Amino acid sequence: LDMAPNSVDDSYYGCRENMANKVKTEYLNEECGKNPEFKKAWEKGKENAFKKHDTLKLDNSVAIYVYTDTPDKSNTPDRPDTKKIYAQLNNAARNGKQKYKDGTYNWYSLQFLLTEAIEILREKQNRCFKTFRGTKLKFNEITFPSIRFGSITSSSLHRYIAEGFGRKSCFEIYTCLGADVTEYSRLPHEKEVLIPPYETFKVTAVRTKQYQKDLWCDTVFTLKSFGMKSELNCALFEKPAKNITKHYGVR
Numbered sequence: 320l321d322m323a324p325n326s327v328d329d330s331y332y333g334c335r336e337n338m339a340n341k342v343k344t345e346y347l348n349e350e351c352g353k354n355p356e357f358k359k360a361w362e363k364g365k366e367n368a369f370k371k372h373d374t375l376k377l378d379n380s381v382a383i384y385v386y387t388d389t390p391d392k393s394n395t396p397d398r399p400d401t402k403k404i405y406a407q408l409n410n411a412a413r414n415g416k417q418k419y420k421d422g423t424y425n426w427y428s429l430q431f432l433l434t435e436a437i438e439i440l441r442e443k444q445n446r447c448f449k450t451f452r453g454t455k456l457k458f459n460e461i462t463f464p465s466i467r468f469g470s471i472t473s474s475s476l477h478r479y480i481a482e483g484f485g486r487k488s489c490f491e492i493y494t495c496l497g498a499d500v501t502e503y504s505r506l507p508h509e510k511e512v513l514i515p516p517y518e519t520f521k522v523t524a525v526r527t528k529q530y531q532k533d534l535w536c537d538t539v540f541t542l543k544s545f546g547m548k549s550e551l552n553c554a555l556f557e558k559p560a561k562n563i564t565k566h567y568g569v570r
Contacts (some may be wrong), residue, residue, distance in 0.1 A: 320462040320522070320540070322548070323469025327412040327419045327430060328517040330549035332563055334556050335438075338431050341555070342378075347428040354425065360385045360404045369503050374439050382432035383503040386471075387511065404429070409470040412516060420554055427555075433471050437515050440498035447495040447544065450474035450512045453536060455485035460538055462522050467548065469516055476501075476510040482535060489536035494518060495544040517549040519566075 331338050351358035364381035371380070389403045408426050411418075418424040452474040474492055475481045476499070481489065497514040501507050520542035528534045546566035 320458050320466045322463065322465065322519070323413065323467045323516070324550075325414045325416045326467065326469035326516050327415045327424065327426075327551060328467070328469075328549050329419070329430070329434070329551040329554060330438075330515070330517050330547065330563060331431065331434060332549065332552050334553035335435065337556060338553075339435070342428045342431050346431075347378075350425060350428050354407075356407075357385075357404060357429070360388065363388065367505075371502060374443060375436060375503070378432050379436035379439065380503050382429055383436055383500050383513075384505050385429065386433060386513075387500070387503075387509075388505040405473075409472075412470040416551065419551055422555075430471070433513065434515055436500070436503075437471075437496075437498045437513050440500065441496060444499060447493060448476065448497055448499065448512050450476055450492045450494060450497065450514075451478040451481035452490040452492060453481040453484040453486055454489065455487050458488040458538065458540070460525050460527060462525065462540065465519055465521050465545070466542070467516060467519055468514060471516055472514040474512050474514060476512060478535060480509050486536040488538045488540070491539060491541045492520070493541075493543045494520075496547060515547075517547045517563075518544060519546045519548050521545045 351361055361381065364384040368377065368380040368384040370377060386405050389405060408429055411424065411426050412430065415424050474497070492514070494512065494514050496518040497512045499512050501510050504511050522540055523543050524541035526534055526539045528537050547563060549563040552563045
């Protein structure tokens with residue numbers, strides 16, 4: 320648990336339209352061509368994605384469908400289902416900073432379309448959420464005072480859903496940059512809130528079963544949103560990328 324310094328954290332602030340155009344004319348077709356699993360998932364998403372009449376574009380809706388189209392997506396690297404699209408994306412994103420800058424990253428399209436969807440829905444929803452996340456991993460209880468997840472991260476509005484993904488190290492999250500994607504998810508019962516990789520959190524509490532016997536996981540980290548940090552903002556465009564760091568205090 321740290322600030323994930325090598326993660327892909329582009330927030331596309333100031334270049335969203337340019338990136339959308341590159342995805343439409345270049346990245347999406349190329350990446351589907353290079354990855355048959357992604358192509359198959361994308362085609363399935365186009366057939367089944369939920370087409371609602373709001374500000375979310377069809378490709379954003381397809382991206383959410385593709386990301387959530389799995390019976391089990393705890394986002395943890397210990398899972399055997401590494402061929403799932405969400406797992407491929409997140410594994411690449413956690414340490415993909417240099418590849419992203421070099422032009423050799425394999426997930427420009429899905430990374431952008433999901434991030435854009437989160438931003439569009441967040442602006443519409445205009446609220447913070449209390450969410451839960453369970454994992455089967457054990458994280459060190461002595462953590463950094465502030466952290467980022469390092470990839471687009473899944474959480475749930477319901478604790479019992481999070482418990483189903485693991486009860487080793489778990490999180491109670493107060494996110495202000497995440498978005499509720501329930502209406503677009505392949506699995507709406509999970510009441511999923513996606514958190515962007517650039518959101519920063521203060522670790523305000525660490526509780527363990529050693530001292531609290533009725534705790535819902537072995538260790539529970541409480542995280543409260545306090546800003547954002549995007550080191551790769553608009554890094555793909557000629558104008559030097561402007562790193563973005565904002566702190567607004569723990570909410």
